[in-house]
Amino acid sequence: MAYNGAAYHGYQRQNNAYTIQQAVEESLSRLLSEKVAINGCSRTDAGVHAREYVFSFTTNNNIPPEGLILGANNILPGDIAFFSCEEVSEDFHARFDCKGKEYEYLIYNSKIKDPFYNKIAMRYWYRLDEKLLDDQAKAFIGNHDFKGFCSADCDKEDTRRTIYSFGVTREDRLVRFKVSGDGFLYNMVRIMVGTLLYINEGKIEKGAIPILLEQKDRTKGGVTVPPDGLYLNKVFY
């Protein structure tokens, strides 16, 4: 499925806040006339979006995949959409079987405020040098300890991850940071992008990323950019 996360308190079910998981489970339960629980591929934070989010569920209903998509899309809110559905073996697990992910961070680079990019991109005022940042971002590629690039809330013991690719491109006022890897720590994409923005502003020196990776100190990097610009693009199996 794809979703615009602006109106949701993240993916995962919560007691007192409306989430993507709750919206999907309620819609599927209504469509299939049975209680449905879904297994998602990843948590996403409040306000974060997804373009190809994968989840699985078990049903006794014989509805064909095509019918399920059509039916669910009519019941689901307008900011959540299903576009593909297939039967999988019972041991498929959307999260544990995941081999990697691609994220995009979208920046609206302009001094002009555009109300139609509200909550679906981060607005960045200063001129962004996408060629410089594309070059600097390459330093993240490879297997590194990303301890300095995750939130203090991160509870993972092993903070080594492999980044496969990291590119920065511009299309007019839109600048896209696209990064893929075998896994990402909590807030990792948002801190990597925030660090690149600090390099753009001269607050962190060019060429500093390998040093920051060595230092493993969150306080040396850039800000954690807001969730509005973050998209879970693809999940690999």
Added chain:
Amino acid sequence: MAYNGAAYHGYQRQNNAYTIQQAVEESLSRLLSEKVAINGCSRTDAGVHAREYVFSFTTNNNIPPEGLILGANNILPGDIAFFSCEEVSEDFHARFDCKGKEYEYLIYNSKIKDPFYNKIAMRYWYRLDEKLLDDQAKAFIGNHDFKGFCSADCDKEDTRRTIYSFGVTREDRLVRFKVSGDGFLYNMVRIMVGTLLYINEGKIEKGAIPILLEQKDRTKGGVTVPPDGLYLNKVFY
């Protein structure tokens, strides 16, 4: 200013609903430390958007136009943006001085639901023949009585209006209906577009628009398409 109207109950102030006018007046009053009332160029319905909405107000504050734009954009919600401001003579009236308007109706033409076009375009499932509709739409151009193309709620005595241009173009899945004229009756753009969609579906015959204009009967035309796709594009003085 421009605004994404999805979250608002239209432009005009209401007692029990949040509107664009209220959001703007509250922000300006806070910025200028005095009670500000604005004069808008047009009402827009709940859910309708604007790209170049013109309004005026009087202030005793000496803030320069540039400062006003910057300050207001920081206080205003993210879905409302100011981008131009100038001093005008005291007898300027955004509504009465208006010589014409341009509207756009935006259709997302696909069987695939896209959560990022939710509430900023109308989704239209059937293949839309933009060349046919561009040709058919030309019949609206000129001075006509649009009594058959306004809502029953329309309270105007004189229902004659002049349409200057009407074009339909496609860019991938996005189809744009762009229409300009000296004035528009209540729901007029949405009914003209709905009638063109009925022609696309064969529910109304090709070439029927001149006849519908003659008949002056709202029940003969197409549906009133939803507000989500409607943009007040420009206002002429």
